[in-house]
Amino acid sequence: MDLEFSKADEDYRQRLRAWLRDNLGEGGSANAVMRQAEKDPGAAKDPLAGARAWARRLHEAGYVGLAWPKEYGGQDASFTEQVICAEEMARVRTPPLINTIGLTIIGPTLVQHGSEEQKRRFLPRILSADDLWCQGFSEPEAGSDLASLRCRAELDGDEFVVNGQKVWTSLAFLSNWMFLLVRTDPDAPKREGISYLLLDMKTPGINVRPLRNAAGGQHFSEVFLDDVRVPRDNLVGELNRGWSIARSSLDHERSGLSGVIALEETLGRLWRMAGGLKRGTDQALADAGARRALAQHWIEIEGLRHLGYRTLSDQIAGKPPGPGASVGKLFASEVRQEMTRTALQLEGPLGPVAKRSPHVVERGRWHAAYFDALAHSIGGGTSEIMRNVIAEKVLGLPRLQDD
Amino acid sequence: MDFDLSEEQHALQEMARDFLAERWPTERSRQLLDARPALIDDDVWREIVEMGWLGVAASEEAGGIGGDVTTAAVLCQEAGRGVLPGPFESSLVAAIALDRSRDEALCKNLLPELIAGSRRVSVGIEEPGGLYGPDAVSAEAREEAGVWRVSGHKILVPEANEADRLLVAARTSQGPALWCVPAAAEGVTINRMDRMDAQSCGEVILEGAAAEGGVLAGAERGEALLREVYDIWTVLLAADLLGSAEASLELTRLYACERVQFGKPIGTFQAVSHRLADTLVEVEIGRSLLFAACLALDEGRDNAAPLVSAAKAWLGDTAVAAAETAMQIHGGVGFTWEYDVHLHLRRARCNAAMQGDADHHRDRIADYMGESWVAPVKA
Numbered sequence: 148m149d150l151e152f153s154k155a156d157e158d159y160r161q162r163l164r165a166w167l168r169d170n171l172g173e174g175g176s177a178n179a180v181m182r183q184a185e186k187d188p189g190a191a192k193d194p195l196a197g198a199r200a201w202a203r204r205l206h207e208a209g210y211v212g213l214a215w216p217k218e219y220g221g222q223d224a225s226f227t228e229q230v231i232c233a234e235e236m237a238r239v240r241t242p243p244l245i246n247t248i249g250l251t252i253i254g255p256t257l258v259q260h261g262s263e264e265q266k267r268r269f270l271p272r273i274l275s276a277d278d279l280w281c282q283g284f285s286e287p288e289a290g291s292d293l294a295s296l297r298c299r300a301e302l303d304g305d306e307f308v309v310n311g312q313k314v315w316t317s318l319a320f321l322s323n324w325m326f327l328l329v330r331t332d333p334d335a336p337k338r339e340g341i342s343y344l345l346l347d348m349k350t351p352g353i354n355v356r357p358l359r360n361a362a363g364g365q366h367f368s369e370v371f372l373d374d375v376r377v378p379r380d381n382l383v384g385e386l387n388r389g390w391s392i393a394r395s396s397l398d399h400e401r402s403g404l405s406g407v408i409a410l411e412e413t414l415g416r417l418w419r420m421a422g423g424l425k426r427g428t429d430q431a432l433a434d435a436g437a438r439r440a441l442a443q444h445w446i447e448i449e450g451l452r453h454l455g456y457r458t459l460s461d462q463i464a465g466k467p468p469g470p471g472a473s474v475g476k477l478f479a480s481e482v483r484q485e486m487t488r489t490a491l492q493l494e495g496p497l498g499p500v501a502k503r504s505p506h507v508v509e510r511g512r513w514h515a516a517y518f519d520a521l522a523h524s525i526g527g528g529t530s531e532i533m534r535n536v537i538a539e540k541v542l543g544l545p546r547l548q549d550d
Numbered sequence: 551m552d553f554d555l556s557e558e559q560h561a562l563q564e565m566a567r568d569f570l571a572e573r574w575p576t577e578r579s580r581q582l583l584d585a586r587p588a589l590i591d592d593d594v595w596r597e598i599v600e601m602g603w604l605g606v607a608a609s610e611e612a613g614g615i616g617g618d619v620t621t622a623a624v625l626c627q628e629a630g631r632g633v634l635p636g637p638f639e640s641s642l643v644a645a646i647a648l649d650r651s652r653d654e655a656l657c658k659n660l661l662p663e664l665i666a667g668s669r670r671v672s673v674g675i676e677e678p679g680g681l682y683g684p685d686a687v688s689a690e691a692r693e694e695a696g697v698w699r700v701s702g703h704k705i706l707v708p709e710a711n712e713a714d715r716l717l718v719a720a721r722t723s724q725g726p727a728l729w730c731v732p733a734a735a736e737g738v739t740i741n742r743m744d745r746m747d748a749q750s751c752g753e754v755i756l757e758g759a760a761a762e763g764g765v766l767a768g769a770e771r772g773e774a775l776l777r778e779v780y781d782i783w784t785v786l787l788a789a790d791l792l793g794s795a796e797a798s799l800e801l802t803r804l805y806a807c808e809r810v811q812f813g814k815p816i817g818t819f820q821a822v823s824h825r826l827a828d829t830l831v832e833v834e835i836g837r838s839l840l841f842a843a844c845l846a847l848d849e850g851r852d853n854a855a856p857l858v859s860a861a862k863a864w865l866g867d868t869a870v871a872a873a874e875t876a877m878q879i880h881g882g883v884g885f886t887w888e889y890d891v892h893l894h895l896r897r898a899r900c901n902a903a904m905q906g907d908a909d910h911h912r913d914r915i916a917d918y919m920g921e922s923w924v925a926p927v928k929a
């Protein structure tokens with residue numbers, strides 16, 4: 148048993164650290180890169196020029212698309228390099244990547260299931276952030292029960308004609324491509340009549356309506372599709388075989404170790420905040436209950452970290468994935484929520500003060516984090532669905548009735 | 551990067567599991583609940599000794615196998631799963647303490663005898679007063695005319711009545727450390743103090759009892775040895791708790807597949823299956839913490855102590871919750887004497903409160919966080 152990374156892996160880490168130091172600047176953010184790009188002529192036409200520039204910078208240095216084959220612009224990197232990269236980026240809080248959905252969901256799906264032409268056409272443009280993708284799976288009547296989706300696609304010559312509605316589509320209003328699930332055989336059993344399509348968002352007949360979320364921000368949208376024509380070449384895999392492809396893309400989650408570093412950062416912040424807040428004449432950190440709550444988060448984070456190492460170690464040894472992925476997703480979203488609850492509790496009577504008020508604690512960051520954390524046990528498969536998966540797949544309990 | 555047990559450790563684990571299932575059926579643990587004193591069968595104990603379990607983490611010169619804390623933990627995990635009573639774990643800890651003391655006389659004589667089963671050695675650290683660990687030790691040791699004399703009050707000393715020697719924690723002006731006291735020495739009184747899970751232990755009252763030799767590991771290293779031994783014992787109990795939680799989960803899983811109500815196995819009801827899914831998550835997090843802590847101890851990492859605390863706090867909570875879940879989901883039969891659920895619940899409850907309960911360990915982690923992150927003004 149050992150948790151050591153090899154010399155080569157450690158060298159990789161040092162090179163990456165040096166690169167991050169050089170490219171994040173003193174301020175500790177990539178804002179400089181972004182601001183510079185925004186000043187460029189031509190940037191006026193693209194409100195995302197800054198964010199794209201940062202994504203591109205990472206790509207040029209070879210720090211995205213790590214798992215993808217070299218021939219499509221990837222790095223053919225090892226599992227450990229992928230983990231190190233995720234860890235180091237999280238540690239210095241690199242700005243979120245605008246092309247994350249492309250990098251983590253559709254890219255890996257195309258690597259695995261796409262045609263040669265699709266790979267050549269789409270993968271490099273995902274890496275360079277020229278294309279931004281959104282995921283059109285959920286529908287008003289098909290959430291957890293995704294396989295009951297109704298959005299129809301009928302073949303008409305060389306084209307599909309798509310009609311229906313998608314909802315909760317994250318970043319749809321910024322994206323120029325969508326990957327979506329459509330029903331291509333309404334008579335087949337529900338999992339056998341679904342196909343996986345790639346849709347150019349500029350195609351006529353698409354109407355994107357941004358929705359304001361509970362936290363007050365704009366993140367997801369409703370998307371209406373009305374006689375939208377999609378070339379047959381944009382079908383991923385075989386006709387009516389989209390369900391299994393979609394399932395595999397839900398499995399593309401990483402070992403979750405980058406999430407651990409982010410939680411660790413959050414805990415450090417909580418600890419410092421508790422040191423600065425008052426409870427009568429004491430600091431909040433002097434309270435035994437508060438200390439134990441924070442210690443419990445330390446325990447949870449170490450548990451998650453070492454669960455991640457187990458998953459990684461199994462991957463390296465070529466073992467089939469253990470319970471790590473579903474356990475990690477469920478547990479991480481719970482820990483995240485608990486930590487933001489602890490934060491609001493530590494803030495005490497000042498907890499409710501709104502962001503715009505001069506009395507606000509830490510600029511209201513914990514309100515935002517709290518709402519954000521609550522969404523984590525809904526998006527990407529709810530916690531209840533994760534428990535169903537664990538009960539059936541890991542514990543082998545009898546399956547729920549399902550048609 | 552290989553965060554898995556070695557092949558030998560896996561093999562040892564399997565062997566231990568099979569041995570206990572065959573030679574120590576849970577029925578025996580149930581019978582012990584009515585026995586006074588509750589002691590393991592001599593022949594089973596002899597076989598355990600012959601398999602070399604007591605010396606699994608002691609050096610080869612002393613007749614041990616030279617294994618590490620991780621290997622010892624694997625055996626304790628099985629002891630927990632199989633509800634094996636004392637004095638296995640305390641003997642293992644005593645062997646580790648003697649071995650790591652590098653005390654020439656004790657390592658040459660007592661340790662091989664302990665490993666060979668001809669002498670029993672127990673360990674007494676906790677005291678009445680409601681606190682845990684080396685910092686709470688108030689027993690005193692004084693040197694008089696070349697003889698160390700120990701006075702104080704120890705509780706929950708595993709099978710103290712059956713022990714030939716007691717490794718007891720006491721304090722000098724230099725801090726707490728361990729001394730080896732013959733159980734038959736003058737000034738030693740031992741009273742029975744049974745646990746609700748049929749493990750025998752004792753209250754030991756020391757009134758100027760003469761120790762054999764000096765401070766274990768010497769004045770310089772004595773306190774460090776005591777702390778190391780306490781941490782190792784703690785992590786071995788955490789391993790026991792993991793085995794216990796796994797046993798509760800497995801019992802309940804099987805029952806949820808078999809038991810039919812409303813025409814369906816009860817495992818199809820989400821109120822049941824989701825509770826088991828949550829237990830599984832807790833067990834897997836606990837397993838990750840346990841082996842992280844073992845590895846940190848074996849590699850001498852400086853975050854070993856907080857990881858040990860993390861494993862113990864988490865697994866104490868988890869094993870108790872897993873057993874309570876087992877009782878609820880078994881319904882009426884879960885509350886019967888004949889079902890094993892209460893055996894696991896009793897053991898988990900006891901072990902969760904030994905070697906530091908969850909709050910003790912969370913406090914220790916909070917102190918570590920304060921030292922390693924920021925030093926806020928002490929309130």
Ligand SMILES: Cc1cc2nc3c(=O)[nH]c(=O)nc-3n(C[C@H](O)[C@H](O)[C@H](O)COP(=O)(O)OP(=O)(O)OC[C@H]3O[C@@H](n4cnc5c(N)ncnc54)[C@H](O)[C@@H]3O)c2cc1C
Nearest residue numbers: 282283284285290291315316317522525526527528529531
């Ligand atoms: C912030 C955010 C971003 C999102 N982004 C996207 C995106 O980009 N693309 C996309 O396609 N979707 C996206 N989603 C949608 C998300 O995948 C769905 O919301 C989720 O799958 C749940 O579906 P639903 O909302 O229809 O809820 P429902 O499925 O109706 O669930 C309602 C409640 O019932 C419970 N429930 C349902 N079925 C069961 C069952 N079998 N057993 C037990 N409990 C059950 C659920 O757990 C939940 O608590 C996003 C959601 C959020 C919150």
